[in-house]
Amino acid sequence: MRIPLLLMTFAPLAGFSPAARADECANVLIVLDRSSSMDRLLVGDERSRWEVAIEAIGNLLDGYSNNVKFGLALFPGGTATSCEVACTAGFVAVDIASGSASTIEDTLSTAARCQGTPIGVTMEELVDMPDLGEAGKRNYVLLVTDGSETCPGDAAAVAAELFAQEPEVRTFVIGFAEDINADELDAIASAGHTIGAFTASDEGTLEAAFDQILGAVYEDPEFGCIGGGIGDGGLPGFDSGVPDVDGGGDAGAVVKTEDGGGCGCRSAGRSRGALGLSVLAVALGVLLRRRWIP
Numbered sequence: 001m002r003i004p005l006l007l008m009t010f011a012p013l014a015g016f017s018p019a020a021r022a023d024e025c026a027n028v029l030i031v032l033d034r035s036s037s038m039d040r041l042l043v044g045d046e047r048s049r050w051e052v053a054i055e056a057i058g059n060l061l062d063g064y065s066n067n068v069k070f071g072l073a074l075f076p077g078g079t080a081t082s083c084e085v086a087c088t089a090g091f092v093a094v095d096i097a098s099g100s101a102s103t104i105e106d107t108l109s110t111a112a113r114c115q116g117t118p119i120g121v122t123m124e125e126l127v128d129m130p131d132l133g134e135a136g137k138r139n140y141v142l143l144v145t146d147g148s149e150t151c152p153g154d155a156a157a158v159a160a161e162l163f164a165q166e167p168e169v170r171t172f173v174i175g176f177a178e179d180i181n182a183d184e185l186d187a188i189a190s191a192g193h194t195i196g197a198f199t200a201s202d203e204g205t206l207e208a209a210f211d212q213i214l215g216a217v218y219e220d221p222e223f224g225c226i227g228g229g230i231g232d233g234g235l236p237g238f239d240s241g242v243p244d245v246d247g248g249g250d251a252g253a254v255v256k257t258e259d260g261g262g263c264g265c266r267s268a269g270r271s272r273g274a275l276g277l278s279v280l281a282v283a284l285g286v287l288l289r290r291r292w293i294p
Contacts, residue, residue, distance in 0.1 A: 026138040026217045027096045027131060030057065030104070031073045031174075033145035034130050035117045040146075042202055043178055049146050052203045053176060054108040058143075060210045061101035069215060071096030071131060072104045075122040076114040080107050086116030087151035096131040118187070119145060120153020123171075127161055132169050139169045140217060141192065146177040148184050156184075159192035172213045173197040176206055 004060025038050040045052065061070060075090025076083065093111075094104045123141070126132060132139040141162065141221070149155060162169040175185045178201050185197035201208035 012171050024272055026068050026140060027071070027083060027134055028068050028140045028142055028214075028217065029071045029092070029096055029126065029129075029132060031075065031090070031122065031126075031141055031143045032057070032108075033117060033119075034074050034111055034113050034145060035076065035145075035146065035150075036113045036115055037117075037147055037177075044227070045202060049127040049176060050113065052206065053144060054105075056203055056206045056210060057108065058105050059207060060214070061104060063211075064214050068214065069096050069098050069101050070094075070104060072100075072107060073122065073126070074107075076116045076118055077122075078112070079113060080111050083112055083114035086114075087118045087121070088116075088180070090116055090122035091125065092131075116150055117145065117147045118151035118153060119143070119149045120158060121151060121156040122153075123155050123162070124153070126169070127158065128165070132162075133165065133167065135167060137167065138217070139167060140215060141169060141171040142174070143171060143175045143188065144176055146175070146180070148181040156187040156191040159188050163191070163193050168193075170194055170217075174200055174206065174209050174213075176200050209293035287293070 003071065032053065034050070038053065039048045041048055042052055064070075071092060072094040073090050073092045074080065076086065077088035077090050078084040079091075082091050093107050094100055123143075126141060132141070135199050141159075159171040162171060170190075171188060172194050173185045173189040173192070180197075180199060182197065182199065189195060189197045194216075198209040200209050
């Protein structure tokens with residue numbers, strides 16, 4: 001009975017290492033509205049939309065930067081601390097990179113608010129952006145806005161263009177206000193192949209939206225990070241069917257790697273093939289031990 005006992009003890013310890021999935025990470029560009037309306041106080045809160053948004057983004061970066069490479073774009077345009085005329089296209093303030101969290105947070109802490117909400121022309125600046133065209137990586141735009149388009153431009157058409165790129169870029173959308181234009185934001189998300197926009201009206205719902213979106217990024221089946229999704233309805237805002245975990249484990253459970261370098265993601269469950277190899281390796285070790293060690 002020694003072999004079954006050893007197999008039951010050690011086999012579950014084998015599996016995929018975070019380092020083995022270091023090349024299976026995502027690029028996420030946060031595209032943040034810094035229009036003057038972001039300085040309005042949230043209903044029932046003494047803080048502005050801007051203050052709550054940058055705090056929630058800080059928590060997002062703290063929770064996921066070991067696994068996903070983030071960058072930051074701001075709109076309207078100018079520099080991080082200054083504005084240009086209304087309807088100037090936004091700009092990439094922080095390039096997508098590993099370890100960018102502190103730079104993003106520092107940039108947000110001093111960013112100016114400006115006039116206008118040029119979503120469409122800002123999205124146009126992202127087409128063929130090298131950081132969102134990395135071969136072998138999944139690439140995402142995460143648009144956060146509290147308003148509707150106030151300038152010439154067609155953000156939904158650009159989201160469709162981004163998705164048509166090779167590699168494709170999907171666009172997630174969060175409307176962060178009580179009075180957003182849901183139809184407009186849904187159209188952008190739908191064209192970006194993430195079903196529909198998320199809505200948030202306070203810190204809790206904004207952070208929940210971030211968590212659901214990053215859950216979808218982790219669970220992307222093309223990277224083998226499979227699971228049942230978040231909640232009973234699968235992955236909100238994500239239009240790819242995600243299979244159940246093959247071979248056991250908690251469906252939908254996402255394991256954040258803690259290796260501190262670059263990105264990686266994996267499912268809490270292991271495939272039958274990986275588990276079978278683990279069992280075979282342990283069994284072989286036990287047999288060799290019994291054959292050559294007294």
